[in-house]
Amino acid sequence: MKQAIVIGGGLGGLAAAITLQHRGLQVTILEKNSHFGGKLMPVQLGSHYFDFGPNTITMPHIFKRVIEQTGERAEDYFELQRLSVHTRNIFSDGSHFDFTSSREDMLRQLAGCDPFAAKSYDAFLQEVQRLYELSEAHFLPRLFTSWRDYLSPSLGKALLQVRPLQSLDAFFRKYFRNENLLQAMNRYATYIGSSPYAAPATFAMIAHLELSEGVYYVKGGNARIAAAYAEVARKLGADLRPDTEVRSVLTENGQATGVVTADGETLRADVVVMNADLLRAYPELVEEEYRPHFSNAKAAGYEPSISAFVVLAGLKIRNEGLLHHNVFFSDDYQREFTELFANGGYAEHPTIYVCNSSYTDPSVSPDGDNLFILVNAPSTKKRQVHGQAEQYKEHIYDILESKGIRIREHLVTEKIIAPPDIESMFGAHKGALYGISSNKRANAFLRPFNRSQDIRNLYFVGGTTHPGGGSPMVTISGLNVGEAIAGKIF
Ligand SMILES: Cc1cc2nc3c(=O)[nH]c(=O)nc-3n(C[C@H](O)[C@H](O)[C@H](O)COP(=O)(O)OP(=O)(O)OC[C@H]3O[C@@H](n4cnc5c(N)ncnc54)[C@H](O)[C@@H]3O)c2cc1C
Numbered sequence: 001m002k003q004a005i006v007i008g009g010g011l012g013g014l015a016a017a018i019t020l021q022h023r024g025l026q027v028t029i030l031e032k033n034s035h036f037g038g039k040l041m042p043v044q045l046g047s048h049y050f051d052f053g054p055n056t057i058t059m060p061h062i063f064k065r066v067i068e069q070t071g072e073r074a075e076d077y078f079e080l081q082r083l084s085v086h087t088r089n090i091f092s093d094g095s096h097f098d099f100t101s102s103r104e105d106m107l108r109q110l111a112g113c114d115p116f117a118a119k120s121y122d123a124f125l126q127e128v129q130r131l132y133e134l135s136e137a138h139f140l141p142r143l144f145t146s147w148r149d150y151l152s153p154s155l156g157k158a159l160l161q162v163r164p165l166q167s168l169d170a171f172f173r174k175y176f177r178n179e180n181l182l183q184a185m186n187r188y189a190t191y192i193g194s195s196p197y198a199a200p201a202t203f204a205m206i207a208h209l210e211l212s213e214g215v216y217y218v219k220g221g222n223a224r225i226a227a228a229y230a231e232v233a234r235k236l237g238a239d240l241r242p243d244t245e246v247r248s249v250l251t252e253n254g255q256a257t258g259v260v261t262a263d264g265e266t267l268r269a270d271v272v273v274m275n276a277d278l279l280r281a282y283p284e285l286v287e288e289e290y291r292p293h294f295s296n297a298k299a300a301g302y303e304p305s306i307s308a309f310v311v312l313a314g315l316k317i318r319n320e321g322l323l324h325h326n327v328f329f330s331d332d333y334q335r336e337f338t339e340l341f342a343n344g345g346y347a348e349h350p351t352i353y354v355c356n357s358s359y360t361d362p363s364v365s366p367d368g369d370n371l372f373i374l375v376n377a378p379s380t381k382k383r384q385v386h387g388q389a390e391q392y393k394e395h396i397y398d399i400l401e402s403k404g405i406r407i408r409e410h411l412v413t414e415k416i417i418a419p420p421d422i423e424s425m426f427g428a429h430k431g432a433l434y435g436i437s438s439n440k441r442a443n444a445f446l447r448p449f450n451r452s453q454d455i456r457n458l459y460f461v462g463g464t465t466h467p468g469g470g471s472p473m474v475t476i477s478g479l480n481v482g483e484a485i486a487g488k489i490f
Pocket of ligand 1: 007008009010011012013030031032033037038039040052053054055056057058244245246247275276277281308310374422425426427428433434461462463464469470471472474
């Protein structure tokens with residue numbers, strides 16, 4: 001039986017492992033943390049449960065596919081619930097707009113605040129659907145293993161059709177006039193850790209996923225997806241080893257032959273899949289002389305996606321004004337992105353996202369709100385801004401309380417997770433949430449390949465490689481790489 005080692009048990013690694021084990025390889029997953037799921041991490045603080053990481057789940061069929069490919073039913077492992085109103089967008093003038101996948105509800109709200117958009121909404125939905133369908137057909141199922149993969153004529157044609165040269169902001173301005181709404185639409189850029197004023201309009205396909213296909217939540221917490229994957233992988237016979245950090249990848253004659261763990265154990269394998277963020281792990285685990293196509297300078301040249309400043313706050317009350325997903329927008333979105341990307345500092349007037357999953361599922365936090373409060377934050381490239389966690393948290397509480405969200409006097413428990421924590425907990429390059437930013441077109445479309453150019457049988461899955469960051473995308477990368485390896489070996 002061929003042996004495969006997967007370094008890292010994030011969603012990408014788990015999806016690859018299940019695919020490989022199901023297709024007849026013997027898989028060992030080595031994960032440095034004690035939980036599987038990587039950034040999709042369950043956090044329990046007293047009676048308050050939080051999902052750290054992906055709170056907004058789209059593309060449910062992808063998460064189900066990982067299990068269904070083995071012949072099992074995903075429903076037997078986790079229950080996905082579609083949210084009727086998914087995001088309440090609250091603007092600096094006090095008004096709000098609820099995003100929902102009900103076209104009628106969207107049109108009714110648009111008629112009140114943006115009659116132009118009400119007229120163009122159907123055309124908008126059609127165009128974002130077209131963008132998504134092109135990506136689904138030409139980019140998402142494709143493995144990128146070398147430059148040759150970019151030369152496919154069908155891919156080239158599709159690339160020209162997905163608005164690669166237009167910014168997201170310019171695209172949304174064709175359909176919406178109301179500045180508040182534009183801000184809410186532009187926030188989709190943050191789903192790929194990028195700026196709407198720089199990232200290509202291709203990513204407007206995210207609007208299709210949310211506004212037409214819907215936003216989902218997993219009953220009991222989204223981390224149940226990762227727990228289910230770990231259970232399925234074990235059931236299939238994979239060896240899952242938590243608390244096991246890999247220190248180096250072994251190579252012989254230009255081929256990956258195994259790994260050495262932090263405890264000094266050597267494990268041999270026919271193929272190695274790296275799910276650990278490749279911008280950090282590839283340089284750390286493979287000496288530079290063995291990877292001439294991916295020098296340390298090249299790794300350092302990629303712009304990291306944005307990071308996050310997160311506060312988990314458990315309350316003893318339920319705030320009436322909060323839905324499941326809530327966004328409190330700043331009054332100047334453009335300045336916020338300049339502060340994040342150009343200046344590398346925390347935004348002074350940040351947009352604040354608050355997830356309160358106990359709105360949908362009180363069982364995860366029976367005694368009061370479980371607020372996952374997230375503010376976009378710069379990567380850790382510029383370290384000096386990251387020493388002010390307590391003050392920044394207080395600043396965020398001040399803003400939320402000024403908007404009527406009661407926190408301090410009802411606080412039972414809290415925890416701050418800042419960019420340096422994300423960097424160290426998950427081995428994330430510069431604390432990036434989504435690997436590389438898509439602010440430069442080259443980075444959006446020409447990400448590091450799914451296979452090493454220098455070391456045979458060394459593959460990459462996860463947010464930094466193709467097709468990109470975000471929980472469904474990394475899961476797709478695991479499925480694609482697993483299929484490709486299994487297809488090559490058998
Ligand atoms: C705060 C936050 C909010 C987010 N919100 C959303 C959202 O709402 N929706 C969405 O779709 N996505 C969201 N994301 C992004 C999403 O979480 C990621 O894109 C995705 O989970 C990344 O999966 P991955 O498999 O690429 O990597 P990871 O989850 O980072 O997994 C990599 C694993 O490798 C392990 N590892 C690293 N180095 C080693 C080593 N040397 N040896 C062994 N193991 C190692 C790490 O511990 C980790 O478990 C969010 C992320 C964060 C942090």
